[in-house]
Amino acid sequence: MQAAKKISFQDVRDEVMRRIEDRVWPQGALLPTEADLAEEFGCARATVNRALRELAERGIIDRKRKSGTRVALQPVKQAKLEIATARRLVEERNATYRYALVSRNLQAAPGWLCSQMDLPQGTEILHMEAMHYADGQPFHFEDRWINIAAVPESKSADFETTPPGEWLLAAVPFSNAEVGFLATSADAALADYLNCAPGAALFQMERSTWFQEQPVTFARMTFHPGYRMRSRY
Amino acid sequence: MQAAKKISFQDVRDEVMRRIEDRVWPQGALLPTEADLAEEFGCARATVNRALRELAERGIIDRKRKSGTRVALQPVKQAKLEIATARRLVEERNATYRYALVSRNLQAAPGWLCSQMDLPQGTEILHMEAMHYADGQPFHFEDRWINIAAVPESKSADFETTPPGEWLLAAVPFSNAEVGFLATSADAALADYLNCAPGAALFQMERSTWFQEQPVTFARMTFHPGYRMRSRY
DNA sequence: TAGTGGTCTAGACCACTCT
DNA sequence: GAGTGGTCTAGACCACTAC
Numbered sequence: 001m002q003a004a005k006k007i008s009f010q011d012v013r014d015e016v017m018r019r020i021e022d023r024v025w026p027q028g029a030l031l032p033t034e035a036d037l038a039e040e041f042g043c044a045r046a047t048v049n050r051a052l053r054e055l056a057e058r059g060i061i062d063r064k065r066k067s068g069t070r071v072a073l074q075p076v077k078q079a080k081l082e083i084a085t086a087r088r089l090v091e092e093r094n095a096t097y098r099y100a101l102v103s104r105n106l107q108a109a110p111g112w113l114c115s116q117m118d119l120p121q122g123t124e125i126l127h128m129e130a131m132h133y134a135d136g137q138p139f140h141f142e143d144r145w146i147n148i149a150a151v152p153e154s155k156s157a158d159f160e161t162t163p164p165g166e167w168l169l170a171a172v173p174f175s176n177a178e179v180g181f182l183a184t185s186a187d188a189a190l191a192d193y194l195n196c197a198p199g200a201a202l203f204q205m206e207r208s209t210w211f212q213e214q215p216v217t218f219a220r221m222t223f224h225p226g227y228r229m230r231s232r233y
Numbered sequence: 234m235q236a237a238k239k240i241s242f243q244d245v246r247d248e249v250m251r252r253i254e255d256r257v258w259p260q261g262a263l264l265p266t267e268a269d270l271a272e273e274f275g276c277a278r279a280t281v282n283r284a285l286r287e288l289a290e291r292g293i294i295d296r297k298r299k300s301g302t303r304v305a306l307q308p309v310k311q312a313k314l315e316i317a318t319a320r321r322l323v324e325e326r327n328a329t330y331r332y333a334l335v336s337r338n339l340q341a342a343p344g345w346l347c348s349q350m351d352l353p354q355g356t357e358i359l360h361m362e363a364m365h366y367a368d369g370q371p372f373h374f375e376d377r378w379i380n381i382a383a384v385p386e387s388k389s390a391d392f393e394t395t396p397p398g399e400w401l402l403a404a405v406p407f408s409n410a411e412v413g414f415l416a417t418s419a420d421a422a423l424a425d426y427l428n429c430a431p432g433a434a435l436f437q438m439e440r441s442t443w444f445q446e447q448p449v450t451f452a453r454m455t456f457h458p459g460y461r462m463r464s465r466y
Numbered sequence: 467t468a469g470t471g472g473t474c475t476a477g478a479c480c481a482c483t484c485t
Numbered sequence: 486g487a488g489t490g491g492t493c494t495a496g497a498c499c500a501c502t503a504c
Contacts, residue, residue, distance in 0.1 A: 034489080044476065046492090176466070178465050182436055184434050201433075201434035202416050230411065298469085299469055
């Protein structure tokens, strides 16, 4: 005799997923109601609900009240990108991380930054440039702008030893951000910093960050030639 | 008198989030147990559980049995990237989408592809090149490889009018994938296709896809100069 | 071994939306 | 109006893990 284990929401989720993959329920098909599935699987409706809710979050199925649950026609594919600090990226590769502050200036925000970060003209900004290295090789160049008004302590923070990204992560831990990824050509300065030929194709990440509706920082990271950002989904 | 509305898990989630943002519970702090929070909020423990589970999924808090729930020290920042078809990307910009198949060949998989997709040497592969346009301007160039063994119907599919990406999305709707993003320099062929100077910096996305453990397709998309991929988190 | 989160149940009511 | 998912409850037992 089999031990009649209790059905878990994971069992339900996986079985429903299997039927979708095996086209038992093809794309666009209507699934049984939660109550029916609960009866079939011999579990509570709440268990089925949680299973289906997870699949809906993944974009596998679409749910609407009254209409019921359908297999998604165009499953939304989402890749989750972990936004990590340079230190973590470097150490993940079993390399030694090193950081160096290149420049630090208190200045009025330039126009392009004001529109980028949604700041009033002439806002006081802390501008820094920094380099991050992996095993002594250039990893990425950081162009960092911090809104002093949002993080006053940054004015007196020690960025000689602590990278701005890590400092901010501790100072403003829970923020919203907008990221952009693009390719750019190395200008003379980047070529120098990243030890590559001028004109080389470089991968860039730009990030604007807000905390409680207030713009905090803008950063542009330019990676060494050949850098590749990866993800699974 | 206020209408004493029932507390929802969203109320609990938002209030807990507020206390974390306002440093009522600073980073690393131990939160009250689910039972205590349930009593405080006047709701069932299951309601608190769902609220905290969501925050844990977002990486805001860390939960461990017996130890309890703590505010995350290093909140994991995750960006969700929607992987959309070229058609959708183009139409989102209110531009007119056009597709053109450039070449189509049945051939043995080259060595680099076999290692990339984890295929046996000499596997039969359908190789295609295609262009995608937005308002008549080059949007991206697609280099596509399909494992015939995994999707036999692809051999006779009409890729003159249907982009391989869309065809595959319908044929193999629920798959796993690995994506990589990088920058590359335009060679003569890409410069021609994308109407840019040779050597221009271009954004590339590479994707390998599996369905039920079997390699299905590899695609390399090279975008027009100036393309930027965006996301929020 | 005891405390904490993880999950399931059975029932109830609500909210949306199709007809 | 009626059908379906969305959520809450109160209670129970389980599973992991710090002690």
